[in-house]
Structures are given as structure tokens and as C-alpha cells.
Amino acid sequence: MFHEYHEFILAGEHTRLLIFLHHSADPDALCAAIALGEMSNQVKKVDYLIYSDKLNRSTKRILQDLDLEIESQLPIVDEHSDFVVTVDIANFSQLGKFQSFVENFEGSRISIDHHHTNQLDKIVDLYIGDENAGSTCMMITKAFHALNITPSPTISTLLISGHMYDSRRFLHGTTEETFEMMIFLIQNGGKFIQANEYLQNQMSLSERIARIKAGKRNVYKILDKKLLIVTSSIAAFESSVARSLIGTGADIVFVVAKKKDELRGSGRISGIDGLSVGDILIQLASEFNDDTYTATGGGHNAAAGMNIAPCPSNNVINNLQDRFIELVEEYYYKNQFSDSLESS
Ligand SMILES: [Mn+2]
Numbered sequence: 001m002f003h004e005y006h007e008f009i010l011a012g013e014h015t016r017l018l019i020f021l022h023h024s025a026d027p028d029a030l031c032a033a034i035a036l037g038e039m040s041n042q043v044k045k046v047d048y049l050i051y052s053d054k055l056n057r058s059t060k061r062i063l064q065d066l067d068l069e070i071e072s073q074l075p076i077v078d079e080h081s082d083f084v085v086t087v088d089i090a091n092f093s094q095l096g097k098f099q100s101f102v103e104n105f106e107g108s109r110i111s112i113d114h115h116h117t118n119q120l121d122k123i124v125d126l127y128i129g130d131e132n133a134g135s136t137c138m139m140i141t142k143a144f145h146a147l148n149i150t151p152s153p154t155i156s157t158l159l160i161s162g163h164m165y166d167s168r169r170f171l172h173g174t175t176e177e178t179f180e181m182m183i184f185l186i187q188n189g190g191k192f193i194q195a196n197e198y199l200q201n202q203m204s205l206s207e208r209i210a211r212i213k214a215g216k217r218n219v220y221k222i223l224d225k226k227l228l229i230v231t232s233s234i235a236a237f238e239s240s241v242a243r244s245l246i247g248t249g250a251d252i253v254f255v256v257a258k259k260k261d262e263l264r265g266s267g268r269i270s271g272i273d274g275l276s277v278g279d280i281l282i283q284l285a286s287e288f289n290d291d292t293y294t295a296t297g298g299g300h301n302a303a304a305g306m307n308i309a310p311c312p313s314n315n316v317i318n319n320l321q322d323r324f325i326e327l328v329e330e331y332y333y334k335n336q337f338s339d340s341l342e343s344s
Pocket of ligand 1: 028029088114135136166
């Protein structure tokens with residue numbers, strides 16, 4: 001998979017790599033980007049810069065510990081010597097303030113991603129996707145392994161950390177091969193304890209308050225006498241609130257947060273066979289995408305997000321949440337029906 005990337009670098013026209021992360025970049029995105037930069041530099045002297053519109057807390061801690069900084073302003077670019085790679089990104093709207101730069105960049109663009117659906121695959125010059133990898137860090141680990149390139153101890157630790165983050169400490173996207181790759185990283189000096197420490201977060205007071213406040217705005221519906229669908233809205237920490245609702249016992253949740261220029265939605269699902277919250281949010285976004293709003297959605301079966309810009313009125317937000325519940329029902333019964341057809 002990464003052989004094409006390897007050949008692309010070796011072809012030698014490009015000397016600088018501009019790596020873009022999704023907004024509020026998480027450890028999977030950041031660690032994969034640093035590792036990709038170092039790998040590219042080992043293949044052939046290629047400088048690299050990493051860009052992100054904001055970082056999450058674990059990501060900031062990693063950068064602090066390594067004494068690294070990432071870019072928040074765009075450089076002057078030369079489209080002959082620079083090339084762009086987006087990492088852990090399924091669509092341009094996830095780029096935040098760098099969206100229009102990447103959209104309009106006329107040089108070579110590459111996308112490396114592990115999401116279930118990626119809307120850049122037909123747009124970029126080279127798309128490297130692996131939805132079974134569990135994390136972008138695991139994709140990069142496999143690339144080091146397949147290309148016979150040795151990751152440094154620091155890079156190995158970062159790759160362990162990024163995979164642990166995205167897999168929720170080996171709960172999702174984890175197979176026997178994951179542990180083989182973990183052993184590969186540990187043999188190259190990766191430190192498991194350090195990797196785990198990067199991810200230890202004390203929730204801030206405001207995050208805990210967001211979780212408590214969301215309770216007041218929860219709407220729930222029981223489906224098929226056994227599944228609990230919950231929607232909620234909050235000012236911030238929508239993905240944390242969504243996770244906490246799953247922890248509380250919801251089966252499928254959708255939490256929205258109103259921002260100045262957009263609405264951000266976060267969906268989570270807990271173990272309902274054949275139901276993908278990523279598919280549901282893609283469908284939901286497509287229905288709210290019109291002359292007034294730009295809506296995009298996507299992600300994984302178990303966790304996904306959506307954005308609508310500009311931020312819609314409360315009325316439209318209510319419709320959106322109602323429609324989410326309807327779509328869950330539609331997808332759920334469609335699955336039930338196709339199951340019974342298969343078994344008959
Ligand atoms: Mn990821």
C-alpha cells in the first residue's frame with residue numbers, strides 16, 4: 001500500500017512535505033504525522049511541516065514532552081517542490097482554517113486515512129486507505145514494517161500511543177496483527193508505559209460540567225423494545241458528552257454543539273450489529289446539504305461526526321435531531337429485514 005508513497009518520494013521532484021491534521025487533532029493524527037514525516041525523511045531527505053487548526057489536550061502534552069511545535073500559519077509554498085498529505089482526515093471540512101488551502105493546492109496531494117468512508121479518495125493524487133487498521137498510526141507502523149525502515153524509539157512510542165488512543169486501548173480495530181505490530185514497535189525501543197501516560201487525562205471542570213448539563217437536554221427513544229437512542233445538545237465537548245452517554249447506557253447517541261460559524265455533531269454507537277453511525281451521519285448530512293447549508297458527515301461504524309455551516313437555527317437543529325432518530329430506525333429495520341431475507 002505504501003510502496004506507491006515510497007516511489008513517489010523517491011521520484012525526487014518534491015523536497016518538502018506539508019502534513020495536515022484534522023481540527024482539534026488527536027494523538028492518532030499527530031503521532032501518525034510525525035512518524036510519516038520521519039519515515040519520509042529516512043527514505044530521502046524530505047523536510048516536513050505539520051499543520052493543525054487546534055489540538056486536543058493529550059496532543060498538546062505529547063508536543064510539550066517532545067519539545068516540538070506545529071504550524072498554525074501557512075508558509076509561502078512552491079507547488080513544484082512541496083506536496084501535501086492529509087492524515088486521519090475523511091473530508092476537507094475537517095481541516096478547519098486550512099480547508100481552502102488544501103482544497104486549492106495545485107501541487108500533489110496524498111490522503112492517508114483509516115476511516116470507513118473517505119470523500120477525498122477520488123480527489124487526491126494518491127489515496128492510501130485501510131479501514132481495518134484501527135488507526136492511522138497502525139497504518140504507518142505497517143508501512144515502516146513493510147518498507148523495512150526502522151522507527152526510532154521515540155517514533156515507536158508515539159505510534160503505540162496513537163493506536164492506543166484511537167482503539168480505546170485495544171478495544172476497537174484490534175486483531176492479532178495489532179499485537180504483532182506492537183511487538184515490532186517495542187523491539188524498536190517503543191515504551192508502552194510512556195505511550196499510555198500521554199493519554200492520561202484528568203477531565204477539566206468545564207468538560208465535566210458539559211457532561212452534567214447535557215443531561216438536562218437529553219431526548220430519548222426506545223427502539224424495538226430494547227435499544228436506547230439518545231440525542232442531546234451542548235455548547236462544547238460534544239464528543240466527550242457522546243462518549244459519556246454511551247457509558248451511561250445509551251446504545252446510540254447524537255450530540256450537537258452550536259459554534260459561531262457551524263454546528264458540530266458527534267455520533268456514537270455501542271455494539272449494534274450491522275448498524276454504522278458513520279453511514280447514518282453521512283446520510284443525515286446529505287439531507288441537510290442545500291443552498292443554505294454545507295453539511296458533511298462521516299467516520300467509523302462506532303464513532304462519527306458531522307459539520308453544518310453556517311450554524312442553523314434551533315428549529316433546524318431540532319429537525320436534525322428528530323431526523324437522526326428516524327434514520328436510526330430506518331437503518332435498523334432495513335438490517336433486520338435483510339437479515340431475515342438471508343436466513344430464509
Ligand atoms: Mn484516527
